[in-house]
Every structure is written in structure tokens, then in C-alpha cells.
Amino acid sequence: MSSENPDLAIAQAATLEPIETIAARAGIPAEALIPYGRTKAKVDLRALAASTPTRSGDGEHRLVLVTAMSPTPAGEGKSTTTVGLADAFTLRGRRTMVALREPALGPIMGIKGGATGGGYAQVVPMEDINLHFTGDFHAIQIANNTLAALVDNHIQQGNALGIDPRRLQIKRVVDVNDRALRHVVIGLGGPLQGVPREDGFDIVVASEIMAILCLARDIHDLQRRIAAMVVGFTYDREAVTVADLRVEGAITLLLKDAINPNLVQTLGGTPALVHGGPFANIAHGCNSLTATALAQSLSEVTVTEAGFGSDLGAEKFLDITARFGRLTPDAVVVVATVRALKMHGGVARTELDREDVEAALAGTANLHRHVENIRGFGLEPVIALNRFPNDTDAELEAVLAWAGERGFRAARSEVWARGGEGALDLADQVAAAFEDGGAFRHLYDPCDGIEASLTTIATRIYGADRVELEGRAPAQLRMLARHGWDRLPVCVAKTQYSFSDDPTLLGAPSGHVLHVRDLVPKIGAGFVVALTGDIMTMPGLPREPAALRMGVDAEGNAVGLF
């Protein structure tokens, strides 16, 4: 095992089962399996629908959502816990599947270096999943950019629809952290080179097409949603949709393979669907609905994950994905670590290795609110205390005791070092939570209007006093009402580091104001994005990008992913 990147070394040392074996274990018939190499495949949803189901529909189909306390630079290990928990259910003899997001290449080349779990709790083949995988993000990228080019070409070729180049909504995307593309001017060079206008690029995971792919039920729903996408507005302020341009067919054609979920495996041999990957701070942050629904239909226990904390991915899973997909989680795991608790309790990152029970307990204020947030949805939370090597027993015991005093289910998790074996207790607690039988309810009713929905999210989940619409937001709210788009769910783009829109406010801040500076209709996705604070839709690279450490060895194998 290389000390530099043990995750990659562990993954490369593992003997993977053929994807046909994994598919058979999941109950996916051979005719619905489209192999991509020997250890990954797409599941052909059409062929699957046409096949005879191998599993009866009358068993248990439990859905577990994994979320976390507010992340810190110390790391929380949410994907790792998700994978390890699934492997623990497999060890307990339950037919289990895991549904995860696909990693984005931009952040991998920037800081992350990989996003497929860690240690002995990974989805594999780790290198493939972290690089191009089955090409879904590339398909989304070119579908989006083809659409953008068709829009600019329409303007160039006479602009029959009267599109106002100053009011375009569609932006081009790349799966690269490229800050130089945030603000650009395109169409320069004279009349044959397009119409000059201000523009900007987003990262692929922030695109509406990514959100659509993750919310569409099938290819026809995908096409319907793409047709409804608003690419911009006319000089008369009328919406211009993809249907107006008559290219929803071509864009859907570019996505016809991408909509099929990808099947891989965990290191514990649990079938895993890894599909779609909208960011959770700037988009809705859950893997595809098709993947989660497919996993749930095939297995007794499905473990899925939403990005960041209960304020971001989980809230969006429960209010957007679950609403569109009519999903009801049976339990919610909230991942916490002593290190993150200590940072929320005021310890500097450089001081984390020193035992500090008091700081860990002070940090439970953050965890407490995440747990209560989950209860606010009528769901039963289970705290997974994910052990890191330098955590002391005193710290771990203090946090578990704190949870016990308050009647919160909680368990240690040691999945990085021990895989599924390290989450057996956690799995048992989750299984016990299944029996509690909560009454799941969405947090807000979109019919009350966007301002009401925002206020409910801000006060109930973020601990804010109120919402303030600033900048473009008030005018956009009137625009949304004029078009009849003011009764859609809200997807808040907010920093993941704080319950507030200020990333430096750790712990459990209250009494703050949520500043919404823009409201952006995503009619194809079916929600309105509320932009708060400084959330950007295109990350940048750090001074020393992870790319500097990457390469191939003499045999052509990947090095430097982790």
C-alpha cells in the first residue's frame, strides 16, 4: 500500500467480480446489461422494463438517506460511510444496493483527487469512476454546449425568435475548474464570427441538463424536460424554450445513453449504481432518480447519499427529489466526526490532533441541528460517528454519551479501516430505526409561493430569522410570477460550511438573515434556484492542483488519485 494514496492502492489491490456476477446478484437480467469493460456497465432501462422481473415486489424495499453535519476541511467521510453501511447490510444478509453520485473531473484535478469513498469502503473500479467512467458527464457537457451553440447560431442566422442576447440563461459548461471562464466576452471578430455578448461558463455539475438527467423518470420525461428549458428571453421578455428552437430531439439524442444508470460494485461486493452528480451547494445534490428508484425496486435495503449536510443535499433530496420521485426514506444517517465537531467547537485545523473533549461537545450544537432538521421531516435520524485514526476513546465516548442522553440513535463507524465490518452496529441501529415508522412530510408546499418556501427553509433548517431578497432577486420574483413559475420547489445555492450564507459562521448560528441575491428559473429541472452569498457556479484551481501528483506508471496504471 502506497502511503501517498492508500485509497488507490487498496482499490487496485482488490480482485473485482465480473460485472455480470454483480448484475445477477442485483437481479438485473443479462439482456438489460450493457458492459463497459469487465467491471462496469450501464443498465438499459428500456430492456429492463421489457424483461420479466426476477424479484417479487412484496418484500421490504427500505431506503436509507445518508447526510452529514456541516462539512469542515477536516473531512467527514460521508461517501465512505454510505458504502461501508451498505456493505454492513450485505454482511447482515440483506439484499442491498447503494446509489451514489458520479465524481466530477474538475474538482478531482483541483483539490479532491477522487470521490469514491475511501479505505476499505470504496466503490470500484476507483480509477475508472473517478476519470471518464461511462461518459455521462461528457455527454451532458456536449449536449449543453451544442444547445448553447444552436442558440447563438439562431441569433447569428437572423434571430427569427427575437432572442435578446443580453437576456440569455443558458451558459456553456466544462468539467474543469477554470476560473478564467467565469466571465468572458464571446462572438468577437466581426459579422461572420457571431454576435458579441457577455457570457460565462459553468462547471458541468451546475448545469440544468445535469439536474434534468437526475430528475427525469425515463427518456421521454427527459425530452419533455429539455423541451421546457428556458434558454433566454426575447426583446419582449417572453421566454424562449428549447422547444421554440426545435432541438429537444437532438439534445435528447445526445443523452440517450447517459440516462441509463451505471452499475459497479463496492469492495464488499454490494451492487452499486453510480449515476449523475449535481453539486449540492449550487444544484440539488443527489444521484439520479432513476438509479435510486431502480435500486429500491431491486433490493431490500438501498443506501443513498445527498451532498453536504441536512441544510443542502438532504433538504433537496427530501423536498425536490423525493417529491418528484415519490420516494419515502425509512431512515436517515447523519455522519459526524470528532474532528469536524472540534472545528465547529472552535478548534483550529492545525490543532485537531490534540484531544479536546470539551471542544467536541461544544461542536455538537452543529450536529444537533442537523439531527433535529431530519426529525422536522418526520424521519428518524441515526448518527454515524465516523472514526479517524487520531480520535481518542474519550472523545468518541463523550459524543456517543451526549447522543444517548438526548435519545438520539448513534453508533461508531470504522468503515475506512474495516469496511462493512466496521459498520455492523450502525446497520443494526438503522434497521431498528426502520421499525420506528415515522411519518415523512415535505418541509414546505410549493403552492405557498417561493418567498414562503424560502422563509420556511431559512427559519426551520438554517436557524435564520428571515429572508432578504436583494439585488436582482425582487425583480426576478416578479418575473417568475408573470410567467407562472412562482409555485415551484426552491433549490437554494448556499455555502456548505455554515447553516447561514456566511461560510465562517460555524456551529449552529441563529438569528441571521439569509440574503438571496438572485432567483433563476430552471423550468426543465422543475425548480427555481435561489442564489445566496458568494456561491459560484465555476470553481477555480488551487495553487498546487491535485493534477501535479497524477500520472500513469510503467504499466499504464493510474497513480495519484485518492
Place this chain on the structure above:
Amino acid sequence: MSSENPDLAIAQAATLEPIETIAARAGIPAEALIPYGRTKAKVDLRALAASTPTRSGDGEHRLVLVTAMSPTPAGEGKSTTTVGLADAFTLRGRRTMVALREPALGPIMGIKGGATGGGYAQVVPMEDINLHFTGDFHAIQIANNTLAALVDNHIQQGNALGIDPRRLQIKRVVDVNDRALRHVVIGLGGPLQGVPREDGFDIVVASEIMAILCLARDIHDLQRRIAAMVVGFTYDREAVTVADLRVEGAITLLLKDAINPNLVQTLGGTPALVHGGPFANIAHGCNSLTATALAQSLSEVTVTEAGFGSDLGAEKFLDITARFGRLTPDAVVVVATVRALKMHGGVARTELDREDVEAALAGTANLHRHVENIRGFGLEPVIALNRFPNDTDAELEAVLAWAGERGFRAARSEVWARGGEGALDLADQVAAAFEDGGAFRHLYDPCDGIEASLTTIATRIYGADRVELEGRAPAQLRMLARHGWDRLPVCVAKTQYSFSDDPTLLGAPSGHVLHVRDLVPKIGAGFVVALTGDIMTMPGLPREPAALRMGVDAEGNAVGLF
């Protein structure tokens, strides 16, 4: 068969053999096959090298290059002829493979609609190959754009190398015909958003990484070439390479799967390697060297294709690809059509359906020069007269008689309608040409310098009187000499429609001047690009893009590709 797009209808109606069967026919061992679905696969070059060869090395390994007369909007059917000729050799009992370029999505969405042959001479699965295929172009796109972002990030983060933002060579790429990205300004928005500078996007097939992928022998040669790429220059006019940025490993990692050739099949069951696809007017225009070399090692007859006419793809195949890969073609097919001959003979496109023997014979001036150009390389040309439905027997016979009088081998080809059966005579003529045993020689010696090489190409191939270096070209020539890059092969970027740099000069113009306006070093690829005329590295979309006709049907199958 749909009258709207018969190519797609024919392809969709065909019963394809499993890719494992095709691989076995080609002699590719199972352990070297990486399936992508049921009918396409990548050939793992490392596994192949490690396996025991199933074919002895002492048989015939003939290489046939297919080129064409100067293309016209009437179409010449070069890929169709290439595929049909290979199927004809298969019918004659020869172990045959075909090596072709991958289609680019940008032009498919623009005008082309598909680029995998036509009628009963196609490579299949047609839809997959024309859409994302195995993701090679996407991998090149993100490798290139990650590199570009790393360069701009280096400048942003202190610019330790002293890169001059006004002298960057690397451009971002998309596989979209997007004229609005030709000239842009990036890095706007203040000090946190990058360094403002002029920039522009190219199409993926014009990128140096595409050229490198198509010329690299293996992944290590790939990494060596990427490391040598010149991304720009310092304020002191020193070259800045990828190696200086220390990211050749990361960029190679992103291409580690893309370097493996893709295996598919023709409608006649001939194994086909479809891999890489640099444009022939703005790049070197041949499929990958790895694909051609692999096909040749496995088969008795390999049929490959170079883009456009003898002045573009063929010249570059023979002077660049064959030089780097030490390949020697055994025969060259020059595809001609009565329609193209008539256009070169002065007939307007709208008048092509009327019989005009005289115009067809007048157009042979163009064909004649292509045939003589091939002889100039010491190779034996065979004219393939590709029949179109409205061609009359009188026209066809007149052209064949013209060829016979001059001692040129020639044969009718009816592969669109009849597949391999329609090229049996052509295959026999090509087989006869194998026995002529020409003495292949490159046209020029790069050691004579770039100006001498350019003059040789222009006078011997284009019929020009001389070369004029204009604009930036003289200064660039001095720059190339200063860096020791003036002894590399030359890749001329020139219109495909004329032997000259003026696309309206049809037939066989002579006495003209080749205007070279810029010389661009592509040190990783190993050549210098000479830009002539108005050749652009980013196409635009037409008024009615092919995308308008595309979509998926009720079963999710592609429609509108052709």
C-alpha cells in the same frame, strides 16, 4: 427503409455480430478486448502486447490507402468506398481489416449528419460511432481543457514561469461547431477571476492532443509527446512546455483509455478499427497510427483512409504518418465520381443530373493530377469510379476509357447499393497493383528546412509556382529556427476544394502562389502547421443545422442521423 435517412435505416436493420466474434476473426485475444456494449470494444494494447500472437508474422500484410479527387459539394463517397473495398477483400477470402477515423460530433450536428460510410458500405453500430462512441474525443477535449486551465491557473497563481499571456499557443476546444467561440476575451471580472486576455476556442479535431493521440506509438510515447507540447512563451520568448508545468502525467492519465483503438465491424462483417480523427484540412487527417499498425499486423489486407484528396490527407499520411510509423502503402485508391468530375469540369451543382460526358472528361484534369501525385510518391494508384444513381453509362464508360488510354488502373465501384459485391473488380485491380512493387519515397526531406519542404509540396502536389510567406509567417520562421524547430515535417492547413489556397479554383490550377500566413509549431505532434488562405480551426453551424432533424423515436432509437 426511410427515404429520409436510408443509411441509418440500413444500419439499424442489420444484425450485428457480437464484438467477441469480430475480435476472434481479427485474431485479437479475448484478454485484450474491453467491450463497450455488445458491438464495440477497445483493444487493450498492453494486454495485446503481453499475449501470444495468434497470427504468424510471415504472411502478407498489405496496406491500401484510400484518397480521392478534390471534393465537391456533390460528394465523393470516400469512406463508403473504403468500407466497401474492405468488404470486397473479405469476400475474396483475404483476412482484411479496415482502419478509419472517428466522426466529430460538431460537424454531425452541423451539416454532415453522420460519417460512417453509406448504404451497404458502413461501419456499425452507426448511431454509437456517430455519437459518443467510446468517448475518445471527449477525453481529448477534457485533457486539452484541463491543460489550458492549468496554464491560466499558473499565471493567476504568481506565474513563476513568467508566461506571457499574449503569447499562449494552447487554446480550449469543444466538439461543437461554435463560431461565437472563435474570438473571445477570458479572465474578466476582477483579480479573483483570472488574468484577462484574448483567446479563442478550436474544434477538438484541430487540437494538438488529437494529433498526438493519432501519432503516438504507445502510452509512453504519448506522455513524451505531451510533455514536449509548447503551450506558450515567456516574456523572454522562451518556450513553455507541458513538462515545465509538470502536468504531463495528469494529461496522459486522462488519455490512458483513449489511446486504445476501437474495434467495430462493417456491414460485411470485416473487423474495423475506428480510432482518432484529426481534420485533414487543418490537421494531418488520418486515423491513429496505433490502429493502422495494429490492423496491418493482424491482417493480410488493411484498408485505411486519409481525409480529402491527395493534396491533403494522402500527402500528410505519406509524409507524416507513414514517416513516424514507418508504414509503406502497397497501393493507393483514388476515389472519383462522375458528379465531382462534372463540377470540376464546370457544371453547376444544380445541373449535375443532366448527362454531360464532355464536362466529365474536362474534370479529369483534377483527377489526373491526384493520380500523378500518388505516382510521385512511387506508389501505384487505382481509380475507384464510385457510381451515383443518376450517372449514365456513357459518362462512366468515358471516364474509364480516359483512364485506360493513359494506363491508369480503374474500376467501377457500386458499394453504396451493393456493399462488398460492388467493389470486387476494384479489389482485384488493387490486388494486381500490389504486384507492381513500386518504390515508396517521401516527397521531401524535413532536413532541407520548412521553406524547402513547403515549396516542394506546393510545386509538386498543388501545381503552384511558388510559396509566399506573409503576415506572421516570416517572423515565425525565424522563431522556429531559433528554437531548432525548423527541420520538422510540414502539415499544410489548406482548403480541400482546390489544389490552390483559393476554394473557388477547381480543376487543376497551375502557376498560382501558395500564400502561407502563419507557421505554428506543434512540437508534441512533431510537425509545423502552415496556415494558408482562410482555413479556420472552428467551424460554424449553417442556417438549418442537421440537429433540427435529429431525435429519438418512441423506443428510444436514434432518428435523423445519415
